[in-house]
Amino acid sequence: MKKETQNLEEIIVSSKTLEALLGVKDRTIRDLAEKGIIKRDSKGRYLFWESAKGYITALKLANAGKSTQKTDDDGESLDLDEEKAMHEHLKRQITEIKLQLIKGQVHKAEDVEAVMTDMFEKFKSKMTALPSKLAKKLEGKSRTEIQKILKLEIDNALVELASYNPADFYSDEHIEISNEALSSLGVDDSGE
DSSP, X not given: OHHHHHHHHTOEEOHHHHHHHHTOOHHHHHHHHHTTSSOBOTTSOEEHHHHHHHHHHHHHHHHHTXXXXXXXXXXXXXXXXXXXXXXXXXXXXXXXXXXXXXXXXXXXXXXXXXXXXXXXXHHHHHHHHHHHHHHHHHXXXXXXXXXXXXXXXHHHHHHHHHOOOGGGGOOTTOOOOOHHHHHHTTOOOSOO
């Protein structure tokens, strides 16, 4: 094998041969020679082995930054175009969610938690206050009257839970935008 390599290192070829081998034009061969990628001997003739190695190395370096196949931490192959497409898709989803948040179509978990906690605390307070509030009112009443008064007070307390106001759930990012304004921006207001 070493003898074959030595023989290849001694082969001298014409520009036409390198053009055919590398699939490039004469001008490109001369440019590559000026850059030192393609090697010449002292008489200006092309050294086959050194020129081929130089050209392959140059191609590898040129393509190193353009490789679409990378490896992630688990050693799995990643397609950069696919990763970029996934990233753009996620950015689009985030933008759509932000728009829905602005329009009041979705709510932040912390906003929902705060509103619901407040509603349940008020309801609990009303319910736990009923015995002391109604004790005197119910004294000496008939069973039917007691049931009627209790039902009325419980219904009043339940009204607070039933009175859902979407505006209570709006985040700081919410902005009232008319359907006409959304349409003029080319935004679909169907909620999809």
